[in-house]
Amino acid sequence: MRMVFIGPPGAGKGTQAERLIAKYRLAHLSTGDMLRAARDAGTAVGKKANEYMSKGELVPDEIIIAIIGERLAGPDCRGGYLLDGFPRTIAQAEALDALLAHGKTPLDVVLELRVPEEELFNRLAGRGRADDKPEVIRQRLVAYRKQTEPLLDYYGKKKVLKSIDGLGSVDEIFGRVVKALDALA
Ligand code: B4P
Numbered sequence: 219m220r221m222v223f224i225g226p227p228g229a230g231k232g233t234q235a236e237r238l239i240a241k242y243r244l245a246h247l248s249t250g251d252m253l254r255a256a257r258d259a260g261t262a263v264g265k266k267a268n269e270y271m272s273k274g275e276l277v278p279d280e281i282i283i284a285i286i287g288e289r290l291a292g293p294d295c296r297g298g299y300l301l302d303g304f305p306r307t308i309a310q311a312e313a314l315d316a317l318l319a320h321g322k323t324p325l326d327v328v329l330e331l332r333v334p335e336e337e338l339f340n341r342l343a344g345r346g347r348a349d350d351k352p353e354v355i356r357q358r359l360v361a362y363r364k365q366t367e368p369l370l371d372y373y374g375k376k377k378v379l380k381s382i383d384g385l386g387s388v389d390e391i392f393g394r395v396v397k398a399l400d401a402l403a
Pocket of ligand 1: 225226227228229230231232233234249250251253270271274275276277278282302303304305306310341342344345349358384385386387388391
């Protein structure tokens with residue numbers, strides 16, 4: 219299965235992804251994790267990415283697309299993968315479509331996790347990562363609304379979008395996701 223997770227910052231994409239990859243035996247491709255690893259390793263890409271992440275802005279498309287293009291070609295992705303936090307812009311989605319069209323391997327499903335903004339603030343404040351300060355969270359939400367939300371329409375038109383209520387316990391939400399995926403089979 220080839221799937222994408224979309225949702226605002228703190229919606230629980232990473233949390234649900236951990237369970238999904240175990241159940242469906244998927245490779246987990248989290249662009250956020252990849253960028254933090256590059257930053258912590260002090261690579262040129264990581265330093266550049268951190269200039270944007272620390273302000274709550276999206277990292278430029280060309281950096282992300284290059285990282286993902288390389289990663290999707292890995293042998294572990296042949297059995298299916300979960301893209302967690304990518305694509306986040308229309309340009310990223312178009313680049314992904316081009317990559318997948320080349321290999322005749324279209325996406326099976328795009329899952330949207332829907333969570334109200336006040337709940338996102340509570341969750342992110344509780345997590346306390348470097349980019350979880352209130353002013354940075356606000357900027358990340360602005361970036362989500364402006365740059366990522368248009369993808370819902372993009373994938374809705376392609377008939378691959380499934381929206382999931384992201385409020386409730388981690389188990390309840392996982393149950394909803396599994397139900398939506400089982401309905402595809
Ligand atoms: P990401 O790493 O993708 O992170 P996120 O959107 O903040 O979090 P996620 O939705 O995964 O939430 P989580 O499960 O952790 O992005 C970080 C930054 O990287 C971006 O701002 C951007 O700068 C950059 N970036 C990444 N991808 C990019 C791209 N494609 N293009 C450009 N830039 C990119 O959950 C959050 C918290 O909620 C946790 O504490 C968790 O324990 C808690 N939680 C989860 N589920 C819960 C539940 N059901 N109830 C209560 N709490 C819950």
